[in-house]
Amino acid sequence: MQKIKTFLWFDGKAEEAAEFYVSLLPDSKITHIERYPDLGPDAPGTPGQVMTVDFELAGQAYTALNGGPEFSxxxxxxxxxxxxxxxxxxxxxxxxxxxxxxxxxxxxxxxxxxxxxxxxxxxxxxxxxxxxxxxxxxxxxxxxxxxxxxxxxxxxxxxxx
CATH class of the missing domain: 3.10.180.10 (2,3-Dihydroxybiphenyl 1,2-Dioxygenase, domain 1)
Structure with missing residues (x-):
């Protein structure tokens, strides 16, 4: 297991980006998709929307987050x-x-x-x-x-x- 993983913040395109990236390099794949839960109106994210995508590029682990427009x-x-x-x-x-x-x-x-x-x-x-x-x-x-x-x-x- 990789001890340090790169975490990438996206504004609604985490799954699209991860799918694109894994298509480019051998030994790459999406390993898990987590969706936002329904925790009420004050919770982040839309229930059911992709929250994070875990993926590997050439064997290296990454996580992509649909975090919103706050950061780029x-x-x-x-x-x-x-x-x-x-x-x-x-x-x-x-x-x-x-x-x-x-x-x-x-x-x-x-x-x-x-x-x-x-x-x-x-x-x-x-x-x-x-x-x-x-x-x-x-x-x-x-x-x-x-x-x-x-x-x-x-x-x-x-x-x-």
Whole structure:
């Protein structure tokens, strides 16, 4: 069992968001849906409406809450995906920016629910942990000029091409 779980606050779209997210990554699923009980007029939520959705993304546990409009997401927190290939970056970028999502700088984006993501090719992380400081500096500068990361261009910058 995972000791720490990410808890995400939505304004009425927790189930829609969780269903979308689990469709994107292998080893992902909805594990439980809890509905608001009927506790009277002063209780939060509408009786029968989805209150929380427990789900897993690539084996990591999350909970989505339909908490109302009081809070919204900020780019100060994001979900980072170590992508196995440029194809995975491209596929996830297209899906997550569709229907109102927005490109961001340096591999960041915001999905249609307002949640920020970072899509990072795993091979770029390997480049950045290597011993060639000049290569790392070139690759980092190249990344600063990108929205969706282009692994080929990052490798070329690292290699000085």
């Amino acid at each position: 997401f900020t780019p100060a927190i994001s979900l980072m995906v170590d992508c196995d290939s440029q194809e995975e970056v491209d596929r996830l970028w297209t899906a997550l920016t569709a229907d109102g999502g927005e490109d961001g700088p340096c591999g960041w984006l915001t999905d249609r629910f307002g949640l920020s993501w970072q899509l990072i090719p795993a091979e770029f992380n390997e480049l950045m942990s290597g011993g060639d400081q000049a290569g790392k500096d070139r690759a980092f500068r190249a990344m600063l000029g990108m929205h969706k990361l282009d692994l080929g261009a990052l490798k070329a910058a690292y290699e000085g091409r």
